[in-house]
Amino acid sequence: MPLRPIRRSDHEGLNRLHRAVGWPERSPAGWRWLEDNPARQDLDAPMGWVVADEQDRPAAMLGNFVQRFRLGSRRLHAATGFSIIVPPERKGASRGLIRALMAQPRLFARYTFNANPRSAPLYKLFGLSPWPDKTHHLKLSWIVDPMACAQGRALRHLLGRISAETAARLGERLMNRRLFHPEPMRLPADITPLRDFSDSSPYDAFWRALTQEDRLLADRSPEVLRWRLADPDLTIPPLLLACVQGGRIVGVAQALMTKTSLIEPPCLDILDLVALKDAPDAVARLTRGLIDNARSLGAAKVRLQTVTPDLLDALGELGVQARREGGWGHCHALIDDPALAAAWAPTPFDGDYGVCARTPPLPRVLRARLRAATPAGQVSKA
Structure with missing residues (x-):
């Protein structure tokens, strides 16, 4: 199952994946808006990744939302995944998608604040821990x-x-x-x-x-x-x-x-x-x-x-x-510097x-x- 960054030509295929799970689709202008994210452009980061089928069409996906952060005069970047969609016939593809997000350079943190009860245990396999300590659930x-x-x-x-x-x-x-x-x-x-x-x-x-x-x-x-x-x-x-x-x-x-x-x-x-x-x-x-x-x-x-x-x-x-509400660890993070974890107020x-x-x-x-x-x-x- 080849994995590659999202391309503009994938937008209809991404919508097809969203439609299959009942999630909101994006207009062409909406996908371009996501591309225009100033923080993504800072790092020239991918919009996300797809697992491609035999015709090179998206068969599974994970979006990549990069954000800028400030700590005094310091400018930092971190990323959270979004819209991870893996159909049953592509079982196992989520691991490669999450690895791609985690392998991005120049980030102080990789995290999700929106894990559902079924996916939450998966993130621990990639080094993410429930965070913030007392309120992650x-x-x-x-x-x-x-x-x-x-x-x-x-x-x-x-x-x-x-x-x-x-x-x-x-x-x-x-x-x-x-x-x-x-x-x-x-x-x-x-x-x-x-x-x-x-x-x-x-x-x-x-x-x-x-x-x-x-x-x-x-x-x-x-x-x-x-x-x-x-x-x-x-x-x-x-x-x-x-x-x-x-x-x-x-x-x-x-x-x-x-x-x-x-x-x-x-x-x-x-x-x-x-x-x-x-x-x-x-x-x-x-x-x-x-x-x-x-x-x-x-x-x-x-x-x-x-x-x-x-x-x-x-x-x-x-x-x-x-x-x-909640009750499960929907917030997970891997933060490189413990001092940054202590200073982060999400x-x-x-x-x-x-x-x-x-x-x-x-x-x-x-x-x-x-x-x-x-x-x-x-x-x-x-």
């Missing part, structure tokens, strides 16, 4: 629409593990009109929507202040945020909130409306939650702002999928009240959630309007 959630969550549990109980083909015949379930017609947000005076990611903006000042603190952080510079927010396949743009104190931004939250599958209710997934050390209450205030507005935006619950002990402490009473932003989450599909009426409004030769976000 923990996901937090806050239910805001108990009825929708109960309906989702009932559907899972009735249908069990269904194939992608069966799910497609059932159609999308548990959608609601608020997803694309949200109610106005109600926020306290110190929490405000964040929209300006230009250089020399208040957000840029916040990012520069973060880099002066003694912790290892995934790059959240205006350049990287502009790239992240330009994903052409998002049906609903991410929500960003800032906590403003004393006329400056002291904390930022980013959340994305997701719908894990056709039979799951919508969820507001927190992609990032970070604050300056001199604003210890900002994390909890930002999280409360998301929880209080989640249902009016169309979500059934709010979820935080990567948690550190420090982040759990910063959540305060909200962390105590949260439902504990959130879901560091994982693959921002590049492979399934956002709610556009209703047919909105899809038709977008197609009608898109000039010939351009690609819409439908």
Whole structure:
């Protein structure tokens, strides 16, 4: 089974693999957006790898999401795999794919924050360990629409593990009109929507202040945020909130409306939650702002999928009240330098959630309007 880097000519074959397991496919513009990842371009790293069949078409795959990190003035890089798809007839191919990711040079860490219960034990074979030590198994959630969550549990109980083909015949379930017609947000005076990611903006000042603190952080510079927010396949743009104190931004939250599958209710997934050390209450205030507005935006619950002990402490009473999800080691990492492991303060932003989450599909009426409004030769976000 020959293994090679992903090529542009593979995009339709990659979509075929995603379609077979019911995962979201990417448009041609979406695959090009992934190629334009500034951190990937720093290292000229592959977009990922495929195991090719006899006609050199993708028969199994693993995506490669490279990120920049900052520790003071130091710039570092690390990588997480995403969208590992190995059909039953290619059993064993995952090992070669993971070895390719692990063998990349010039990285301080290789990791995953999104391992499922079946794949989690596999990573230990490649030197990755459950990490962070005390919270690698923990996901937090806050239910805001108990009825929708109960309906989702009932559907899972009735249908069990269904194939992608069966799910497609059932159609999308548990959608609601608020997803694309949200109610106005109600926020306290110190929490405000964040929209300006230009250089020399208040957000840029916040990012520069973060880099002066003694912790290892995934790059959240205006350049990287502009790239992240330009994903052409998002049906609903991410929500960003800032906590403003004393006329400056002291904390930022980013959340994305997701719908894990056709039979799951919508969820507001927190992609990032970070604050300056001199604003210890900002994390909890930002999280409360998301929880209080989640249902009016169309979500059934709010979820935080990567948690550190420090982040759990910063959540305060909200962390105590949260439902504990997960239960297996979904976060695994191989970090070359123990000092870097001690300095790393990850959130879901560091994982693959921002590049492979399934956002709610556009209703047919909105899809038709977008197609009608898109000039010939351009690609819409439908």
